[in-house]
Amino acid sequence: ARLAMATDPKSVLANQLFKELERVHPPDIAISPITARAQLTKSNLARRIIDLGKGNVIVVGDLLIDELLEGRPERISREAPVLILEHVDTNLIPGGAANTANNITALGGACHAIGVCGVDDYAGKLAAMLEKHGITHDLVADPTRPTTVKTRILSKSHSLMQQLLRLDRIAHRNIDSSVERELGLKVAAAASRYQAIILSDYRAGAITNSIIESCRKIAMETRTLLIVDAQNGFERFGGCSLITPNQPDTEAALGYKIDSPLNLSRAGDEMLRLSGAEAILITRGSEGMALFQKNQPMEELPPFNRSEVFDVTGAGDTVVATMALALVTGSSYVEAMALGNLAAGIVVKKSGTAVTSQKEMLDTLETLDI
Template sequence: MVEAAFLEHLRAIAPRLNALMDRFTEARVMVAGDLTLDEFLTGQVERLSREAPVLILRHEETRQIPGGGANAVYNLAKLGAQVKAVGLVGKDEQGAVLRRIFEAAGIDTGGILLDGDRPTVTKTRISGHARQSVTQQIVRVDRKSDAPADPDLQLALADYIRQHLNTVDAVVCSDYGDGVLSAPVIEAALQHSLCVVDTQIDLHRFAGATVFTPNLPEAEKAVGYGITGGDSRSAPSGNRLAQAGADLLRLTRAQHMLITRGEEGMSLFSQDGSQHHVPAFNRTDVFDVTGAGDTVVAALTLGLIVGATPVEAAILGNLAASIVVRQFGTATTSVAEMKAALRSLVEASK
């Protein structure tokens, strides 16, 4: 359950949050990121193979949806924003599928370049079920290259970003470690006055960005010590979470650091020394956290663009994430769903 005091606060600011969400369609966002195609292949288990001790599935369905940095792009579009996608895809069917999905959603794909040397990052999850049983994932197959992108492509991406900085209200960097966020691309993205960074590795590469959104393991890796439990000697104040927030702000020179903490909610730290903790809005109906961080980034960014305070923007991000974790696989939400979730929380405070 969400704390009663916070529910009362949420009830008080609900009209403003609804007004902010109504303005999401005004926002223009560029996302530079590692574009991934998520495939979900499902089937019914028929028998064991005679060739090897493996299951034979009769194929039922294959779903293909944006994943990785492409999920951040898609979340922003589904929330009503005008979005430019910047990244690389291979000269393959998976890249073509991703572009078609984006174009159908009204996303500008002019910044997506073809990489003839590397495949489109594709993650295929194969799941099976027997009769009258739940579907369970059996194996995941990843298609990707660890080789860096061609230097000319890196420069071309950076040039595209610089040419379009004045046409967007914010730049989001969605870094899954697949090579798009190279030094030239990062340098170009950081030139925007509102740069939101979601990176799994090496936060210091984006030093000077406006907001970072690491999850708890990413934050711990960046500061080099555990944030919860155990020995607290690494934080002189005794509050390692607060110490980590301060250390991350120094490391990145960011204005704000939002640490997402799963069922413990979110913690926002700012350069002015302020700290705010937002409790999780949904702790019981959590089925899959895949891509929830991208949803947080999308709603947070749109909130900042349309005039939310950093705390209000974090609440919007938390609200959006509380919806997508109820769904299996990479998912998105909408303003209508966010308003309905907010209404349910407000009613719970009465």
């Protein structure tokens, strides 16, 4: 079946997107645009963007600090053939689950971040960083592990910034049972005040099977959406509302390349069965996004920003944060995908882990060729 095109003049954005899909897909691949045709109008997306500020979300997971040490190159060391930098600046930026939380508050939503820290100087810095960004938080201190920090050493010369080295402070083991219990209690205490729980798994030990089960039970009891941003182990998340893997992680989980429309459709169906989730969103970089729901046809969107990609770091956090806010404020999955797509297209133009805002999203939406 050929791709049906929207004819309503108010649906020009949908037309633009589906024309791109028709170019990408051969005629024998059936993709239903019926739902998207009715929803992806410029005026409707603008309303949905404004509504993002009404949402409130808990983020549970691996809260990281991205530490940026900037130095000015001076000379080569006599001690070893290495560059000597003179320190210029130090910046601490929310990373991992903390970046997801930061994206939520940057979009006007309320966020409660729950995770683990060490008993060290960085624990206080993590708390202060979250407070600076307006993120309510509960940090469970674990003296057996460090606060997770990724330190990047950058050489800055004129307008050029070059990363020379990254040093990670991280425990690669799971949190123990006493920390699990305390984290679970923190989530249970906060859940009734929030509309969704995001599990953000950066493989730093916070998202254990016990935490997943606790959050699944809490979500069911409070009728809260449970959304997952993970890199592997998707079979652990049965019963959740949405999982947002990227294409490489999906390929690793399934054991084959997504190198054709047929394999993409197959991968989405298999991920639904593997995870038991209600919906799967596969983020595909320059190929856009593909949404799969139980008993629904695949929906695809090309990227809003195909050419101005500077840095994809943290774009997945932006997608899951935006979609969570969209879903809890009344957007359909297709609308939420479109907003996540738009937000990600903005942050990839920026350096490092970054966020966007309602204003940036509205301004970008206005510039689209409609």
